[in-house]
Amino acid sequence: MTTAGNNLDPWYGSYAERTAGLAASEVRALFAVASRPEVVSLAGGMPYVSALPREIVTGAMDRVMRDRGPIALQYGSGQGAPALREHILEVMALEGIRASVDDVVVTTGSQHALELVTKIFIDPGDVVLAEGPSYVTAMVVFKSYQAVIEHSEMDEHGLVPEALRQKIAYLKAAGKTIKFLYTVPTFSNPAGVTLTWERRLEILEICRSEGILVLEDNPYGLLYFGGPPPHAMRSVEEDGVIYLGTFSKTLAPGFRVGWALAPHAIREKLILANEAAVLSPSSFTQLIIAEYLATADWKGQIDTFRGVYRERRDAMLQALSDYLPDTSWTVPNGGFYVWLTLPANLDSKSMLPRAVKELVAYTPGTAFYADGGGRNKIRLAFCYPTPDFIREGIRRLSTVINGELELLNTFSQTAPLPLQRDKGSLINPPANLG
């Protein structure tokens, strides 16, 4: 046996080709630094789990172990516990979805559902259409199955239907096989924008007529700050949409319980893929969540989360208009993220070490594009730090940005301050996120 190893890794030459897509994301590399207590981290999208009373969880856990201990500790169904799947229907009904319990497949977080869907659909070289910018770790999955990611343009109302139409025509003319459209239509990660109802219908119509499956990823839909957002895309289209949900943001990510709602035929393949990967999702955490949903005021708890995140969103928007009036940003009506646009000549990735030195962390925009886009964008997460820390974090960020602009100005013969800036003012979102 011969393997072309090197000093750092003797197995370097043995890895499958698809592992080339498994590069550590910028978000991941950041976690080590950003978790130092003196750093205000606006980087990771960690839910504020302290807003969930612990006794609610321990109570559900005690009852499960007392009444159904041997079942909770045993392997379960590859599709997921029937009692939990029934409750998942109630959760999805809040977003207009009517479905059969037979079509729900419980997974180890929705991240695992992304993996399973990709596994059953993608051959190397297949195209995944993804909104630009897109959730970074979905793109890591797509790349690890050797998909080619093609972005479709967004603006402050989400995906732009006409741009999608043109992109599909272009790819088809080039002979590409498009397997699905990946979208986070409600309070998107990272852009914080929401696809309008009219556009949802139009995009579904485009995908229907082009024979393209829609992968609707919806972790944040119930975390709205004003009125509820438009109903899920899956609420109007059953056969052409795989819908992903999760308890990570409305309860806690530590349970690692999410789900896929798939058209009947696809569901069968998903269950087989789930069994091949994990035999069955955790019986223990599924039963605890089922018990929680049966006995606790879970809608009230979601309301508590909404209040916490709304206050933090407000703190971030206020701090941005106080400290960074020359940048522009999206105004999310729910979820965890604000998408910041810097003056066009700044590079958020190369600025990051300076930001960390100033004790503030963020995620550079390039993490959310497969094609090098997003150089002057930043994702700011307001979900975890308290309002005071958010304000302090934005103040530190403004110091970094202003310092960077000064530096650029010093070394530039031709560009006096203020340097070229993207259009946009105060809380007006940028017209084009791409």
Ligand SMILES: Cc1ncc(COP(=O)(O)O)c(C=O)c1O
């Ligand atoms: C858009 C999106 N999809 C999927 C996930 C994965 O969530 P989980 O696996 O915890 O359900 C996340 C987590 O942040 C996300 O933002």
